[in-house]
Amino acid sequence: MFRFGVFIVIIFFTSKIVATPDSKIDPQLLAGEDEDFNIPRENYQLNSTVPLVKCPAGTFRGSLEYTRGGRRYFSFQSIPYAEPPRRFEPTTLKAPLKDIYDATTQPPVCPQIPDDSPEYVGQEDCLYLSVSKPDESHCREELSNGKLLPVMFWIHPGSYLNNNGSFFRGTYLLDECIVLVTFEYRVGALGFLTTGDNVIPGNLGMKDQLIALRWTRRNIRYFLGDPNLVTIAGTSAGGTSVSHHICSPASSGLFARAISMSGAVLVPWAITEKPLEIAKNLARKLNCLDLSSEGIKSCLLSKSARDIVNTQLSASEFTLRYTPVIEPKNAPNPFQNAIPYHLLKTGQINKVPYLIGFVQDEGIFLAEPFLQRYAGAMDKFHENRETEREDDSNSSVGPDKSPGSTLQESFQFR
Ligand SMILES: *[C@@H]1O[C@H](CO)[C@@H](O)[C@H](O)[C@H]1NC(C)=O
Ligand SMILES: *[C@@H]1O[C@H](CO)[C@@H](O)[C@H](O)[C@H]1NC(C)=O
Ligand SMILES: *[C@@H]1O[C@H](CO)[C@@H](O)[C@H](O)[C@H]1NC(C)=O
Secondary structure, eight states: OHHHHHHHHHHHHHSOOOOOOBOOSOGGGGTTOOOOTTOOGGGSOOOSSSOEEEETTEEEEOEEEEOTTSOEEEEEEEEEOBOOOOTTSOOOBOOOOOSEEETTSOOOOOSBOOTTOSSOBOOSOOOEEEEEEEOGGGOTTTTGGGOOEEEEEEEOOSTTTSOOGGGOOHHHHTTSSOEEEEEOOOOTHHHHOOOSSSSSOSOHHHHHHHHHHHHHHHHGGGGTEEEEEEEEEEETHHHHHHHHHHHOGGGTTSOSEEEEESOOTTSGGGSOSOHHHHHHHHHHHTTOOOOSHHHHHHHHHTSOHHHHHHHHGGGOSSSOOSSOOOOOTTOSSOSOOSOHHHHHHHTOSOBOOEEEEOOTTTTGGGGHHHHTTSTTHHHHHHHHHHHHHHHHHTOSSSOTTOHHHHHHHHHHHO
8 A cells, every 4th residue: 555655656656747726716815925936045044964954933953854755854743833722613724933943852742542552642732844855966857947846745544533644754765855844633532522612723733734735835934845846745634634725715726636545524424414413422431511603612611632532433333434525615714615526526626637546455454353353264364364464575576564554454453
């Protein structure tokens, strides 16, 4: 799966189609996009020996890293892109930082139970992003005549419940002359629970993604990235997120290309249809008495993030219930309040070059509960997985144990 992903990405980045999104979107929705793209190139320092980048968001000190192929690149981690969010509220772009910011620390993750452990981890102040920027000396040709590099804006997977932006680092992708952005967005009930009205608005996690995209648009040229050549890409919940952005008027003009791997907006779990029921169930499980929208909100605000996350899955029989929703017509600054299927049918979408892919048998993990009923069936299943992995590790292409194969494994056997 991982190798397939890298393969299409490379083809994509080596083709030089410059696309401008066809935007017939209400300019009101883009209010606040005061990008200052026209700062002359000389005004930003390209210094290969010191990983220091000055941009509208602040001045960031990163660290020197090496790719699998031995190329130098600079990694800037844990950059706050949004104001620390208040629970169940949308947030805003981070105000510019004054002092030099140490962007060398591991980013925090949003509150969650990771796939590979039963323990709650994370913090609610989690809206950070990381940028990997090549050493310009490896990309002289690509940067000649004032050109900038294509940007990959990677949206992490995790069923909108867990996982984190460190799924990818520059280790593999920075063998190409691209700039990579990865980031955290709120997941689970803290990112997607909604009362279906404007009390706890929907799509908070998607609105976080939008802010990260705006940050990228505004700042990425100082990291050698072309703000007009941003490819949004993701796997699974990241893939469905990408296609939600394709359909969202609020995302218009923020990206130029898109890649969805193993997830798109028409899969059954890409939209939660009756989110209020889930919110009420969760409130009940946490002993809240007043199940009005306001009651749910004030009760859930009094609980710890840990209690919410530890309880969130018991509010629904199906795991994928904290996902994007269609917001009400009167929602202020909605991410989406129309039905994506209709938008696709009538072409009212952000029209950009778009790659969509999936892999054979990728949904097989859904069959696990059925297979478990038959003695021996699961053993056979795991045996087959082992064989498949041996085949993988014998390949001359790609890493022996790719993040992708690890994900696939945990995804299938959690
Ligand atoms: C890069 O930074 C170092 C250390 O501050 C400085 O000595 C050097 O002159 C700078 N190089 C360029 C090309 O600005
Ligand atoms: C972040 O995700 C990666 C896999 O994508 C995982 O290996 C790592 O443990 C996660 N970090 C935390 C703090 O959960
Ligand atoms: C691994 O590759 C070697 C050499 O190409 C080959 O002989 C061997 O059969 C392969 N093993 C598997 C499990 O595919």
